[in-house]
Amino acid sequence: MSDITTTLRRARESAGLTTEAMAHLVGLEPAQIERIERGEAAPPFATLKRYARLFGARIDRFFESGGSASPTTLLFRSAAEHGADLGSVLTADDLLVLGDFLASVADVDELERKLGEPPAIVPRLESADLTDPEWPQGQEFAARAREALGLGIEPIPSMRLLLEDRLHWSLFFVAPHELSPALQGASTIEPRPAILVNLVEGRESWWRTRVSLAHEMCHILYDSRTIARPYLISPQGELRGRREWAIVDRFRGLERRANAFAVHFLAPSAAIRTVVGASMSPDSERAIDAVCTSFGIGRTVAVRRLGHEYRISEETQNHLIERGSEHAPAKDHPDAAVVPGVRRGRLEALVDRASTAGLIEPVMARAILDIPLSEPLPGPAIDDREPLWTKEQAAFARAEAQVRASGGRGCWASEARRTDRGWEVVVHYPQPNEIVTRTIYLADDLEPLHA
Numbered sequence: 001m002s003d004i005t006t007t008l009r010r011a012r013e014s015a016g017l018t019t020e021a022m023a024h025l026v027g028l029e030p031a032q033i034e035r036i037e038r039g040e041a042a043p044p045f046a047t048l049k050r051y052a053r054l055f056g057a058r059i060d061r062f063f064e065s066g067g068s069a070s071p072t073t074l075l076f077r078s079a080a081e082h083g084a085d086l087g088s089v090l091t092a093d094d095l096l097v098l099g100d101f102l103a104s105v106a107d108v109d110e111l112e113r114k115l116g117e118p119p120a121i122v123p124r125l126e127s128a129d130l131t132d133p134e135w136p137q138g139q140e141f142a143a144r145a146r147e148a149l150g151l152g153i154e155p156i157p158s159m160r161l162l163l164e165d166r167l168h169w170s171l172f173f174v175a176p177h178e179l180s181p182a183l184q185g186a187s188t189i190e191p192r193p194a195i196l197v198n199l200v201e202g203r204e205s206w207w208r209t210r211v212s213l214a215h216e217m218c219h220i221l222y223d224s225r226t227i228a229r230p231y232l233i234s235p236q237g238e239l240r241g242r243r244e245w246a247i248v249d250r251f252r253g254l255e256r257r258a259n260a261f262a263v264h265f266l267a268p269s270a271a272i273r274t275v276v277g278a279s280m281s282p283d284s285e286r287a288i289d290a291v292c293t294s295f296g297i298g299r300t301v302a303v304r305r306l307g308h309e310y311r312i313s314e315e316t317q318n319h320l321i322e323r324g325s326e327h328a329p330a331k332d333h334p335d336a337a338v339v340p341g342v343r344r345g346r347l348e349a350l351v352d353r354a355s356t357a358g359l360i361e362p363v364m365a366r367a368i369l370d371i372p373l374s375e376p377l378p379g380p381a382i383d384d385r386e387p388l389w390t391k392e393q394a395a396f397a398r399a400e401a402q403v404r405a406s407g408g409r410g411c412w413a414s415e416a417r418r419t420d421r422g423w424e425v426v427v428h429y430p431q432p433n434e435i436v437t438r439t440i441y442l443a444d445d446l447e448p449l450h451a
Contacts, residue, residue, distance in 0.1 A: 003063070004043070004048070004063065005036060005037060005038075005039045006066075007062070007063050007066055008036060008037060008043070008048075008051055009037040010066055011051065011055055011062075012033075012037075015055070019033045019034055019037075024092065025050075025054055025092045025095060026047055026050045026051060026054065026092075027050070027092070028047065042404075042405040042406060042407070043405065044401075044402055044405050044448060045398070045401050045402070045405070046447050046448060050096070052099075052103075053096045053099040053100055053103070054092075054095055054096060054099050055099060056098070056099040056100075056101075056102030056103055057099075057102075057103050057106070058103050058106070058107065058367060058368070059367075060367070061103075061106065090180070090183070091180060093180075094179055094180050094182075094183060097174060097178055097179045097342065098183075098186055098196070100342045100343070101172055101186060101188075101194075101196045101342050102188060104172060104342050104343060104347050105170055105172075105188055105191065105192060105194040106191055107347060107350075107368045108170045108192065108194070108346060108347055108350060109170075109191045109192045111347075111350040111351065111353075111354050111359075111360075111368075112192075112350065114354055114359045114360070115350065115353055115354060115357070115359070117168070118168055119168065120167060120168040120169055120170075120192045120193050121166070121167045121168060122167070122189070122193055122220065122221070123145070123148040123149065123221065125141070125144055125145060125148060125221050125222060127222040127223065130253040130254070130257065132253075133256075134253050134256040134257040134260060135256065135257075135260045136260075137257055137260070138218070138256070138257040138258065138259065138260025138261040138262075138264060139260055139261075139264040139269075141218060141221070141222055141257070141261050142218075142260070142261045142262075142264035142265040142268070143264070143268070145217075145218075145221055145261075145265060146265065146268065149162075149166075153268045153270045153271040153274070154271070155271065155294055155295050155296065156210075156265075156266060156295075156296070157296075157334065158333075158334035158335050159209070159210045159213040159214060159217075159266075159335055160209075160213065160334060160335050160337070160338065161334060163195070163213060163217065164346070167193070169192070169193040169194060169195065169220075170192060170193070170194040170195070170346060171194070171195050171197070171213070171338075171345075171346065172194065172195070172196045172197070172342050172345070172346075172347075173196075173197050173198075173199055173203070173209075173338045173339065173340050173341070173345070174196065174197075174198055174199065174340055174341065174342060175198075175199055175202075175340045175341075176198065176199065176200050178340070178341075178342075179198045181198065181200045183198055184197075184198055184200065184212055184215075185197045185198055185212050185215070185216050186216070187216040187219045187220050187224070188220075188224070189220050189224040193220050195213060195216040195217070195220070196216075196342070197209055197212045197213060197216070197338075198212075199338070199340055203336050203337075203338050203340065204331055204336060205298075206296075206329075206333045206335040206336040207292075207296060207297050207298040207301070207329060207335075208298060209335050209336075209338065210266060210296055210297065210335050211262050211263065211266065211297065211298075211301060212262075213335075214261065214262035214263075214265045214266055215258045215259060215261070215262040216258075217261075217262075217265070218257065218258040218261035218262065218265075219254070219258055222257075222261075223254055223258070263297070263301050263304070263305055266295050266296065266297055266301075267291065267294075267295040267297055267301070267302075267305050269309055271294075271295070272291060272295075272305055272306065272309050273309065275287075275290050275291060275294045275295075276290065276291070276306070276310075282306045282309070282310035282312060283306070283310075283312050283316055283320060285325065285326075287306060288302050288303060288306065288320065288325065289325065289327055291305065291306060292325075292329065296333065296335070298329070299321065299324070299325055300321050303317050303320045303321050304317065343368070343369050343370055347368070347369070348369060348378060351365050351368055351369055351377075352378070352379050355377065355379075355385075362377065362385070362388060363388065365377055366388075372389075372394055372445075372446065373387065373388040373389040373394055374387050374388075374389045374390060374391045374393070374394035375387055392416045394446060395413075395416040395423040395425050395442055395446060396413040396416055396425060398425075398440075398442060398446040399413050399416070399423075399425035399427050399440035399442065400412065400413050400427060402440055402448055403427045403429060403438060403440065408427070408429035408436070408438070409429065410429055410430050411427050411428060411429035412427070412428055412429075413425050413426065413427045413428075414426050414427075414428060421441070421443065421449060422441070422442050422443040422444045422445075422446075422449060423441070423442040423443075423444075423446070424439055424440070424441055424442075425439070425440045425441075425442065426438075426439055426440075427439075427440055
């Protein structure tokens with residue numbers, strides 16, 4: 001049994017996944033998984049890469065670790081402990097994005113160490129068991145976090161700058177077409193504090209981004225250590241009601257507490273009363289607009305905060321929310337200046353700096369950003385950023401790897417033709433009494449196609 005086969009089997013078993021669940025996640029049949037794990041079939045590179053992504057690791061790290069120490073193993077194992085299947089709650093594509101997020105966090109941590117960046121700051125704040133109701137506890141936690149950071153009751157101009165520039169946390173953003181809208185975000189404290197935000201309504205809805213960042217901030221400050229699970233997922237809507245969310249202890253309570261933390265961290269009670277003062281009626285448009293503008297929050301959150309502070313009836317609050325405002329929020333805000341894409345933004349900038357400083361080779365830069373050797377690296381057009389292979393050479397290499405994986409040792413490619421579907425590559429390999437010729441069909445991105 002090969003090291004690759006052993007790693008794949010160990011990763012699945014360590015995560016508590018059945019062969020059926022693993023097959024669903026990597027797009028194979030259960031019988032194919034069993035054959036691969038018995039060493040009877042060689043998985044193609046695309047399957048190996050999908051395994052690594054699902055388990056939250058760059059492919060080289062995944063196999064160096066032997067599979068069992070991969071980041072998302074904890075999430076899968078937690079679900080299995082509660083008799084649940086994480087793959088039945090989230091789509092395989094969602095899990096791939098979450099895996100890319102955790103792999104990118106590890107890359108950011110490694111690059112920042114190479115570049116001598118300051119370490120992340122995580123204030124030591126004592127957590128506590130959930131209370132019922134959780135709202136007062138979330139309010140208390142928000143006040144303690146503000147005190148620890150010396151923020152007083154002043155508005156926070158930018159959550160992004162607070163977390164990235166002051167605390168040196170890593171922030172990642174994805175668009176709804178990349179991650180299901182059912183997942184608002186995720187966070188991790190290992191190997192460094194990092195937050196993933198799903199820009200469900202686009203980056204222009206920066207007030208929503210601010211709440212999401214504050215929500216995940218609560219998880220990192222108070223929940224990541226105490227529940228012995230350094231990775232947390234924040235779903236919304238129908239996913240919250242499913243039993244699989246027992247993967248995080250008392251999940252609903254943690255989410256309600258984090259929601260309370262977020263709105264009180266952004267808009268403290270004393271600050272709201274100062275803004276409203278004695279001259280405004282708390283259920284007036286003037287008060288709502290003032291709270292929205294002062295604290296950088298959306299209308300719904302502003303109405304709910306005013307309702308909580310001034311005991312406005314639920315009926316009146318709902319009416320105010322439904323009525324809407326005549327004033328559109330400003331589009332130009334520091335928290336709107338985000339770059340969607342797990343491997344964009346901060347990670348791309350760090351790769352650029354490390355490459356320029358000669359701290360990583362062009363091949364590693366492409367591995368981190370998941371850029372083929374036949375594509376240039378982003379940035380100025382200099383020699384180190386130019387493609388390392390031609391498109392044809394890349395097609396040759398991928399086709400030869402596919403033939404080797406199916407037992408064609410000693411193979412070589414002789415011709416690559418462009419087609420409307422991608423590539424046709426002619427590959428030869430020796431057999432005892434003949435030279436066998438095969439045509440391998442590849443898509444434009446060099447993933448295998450059926451003939």
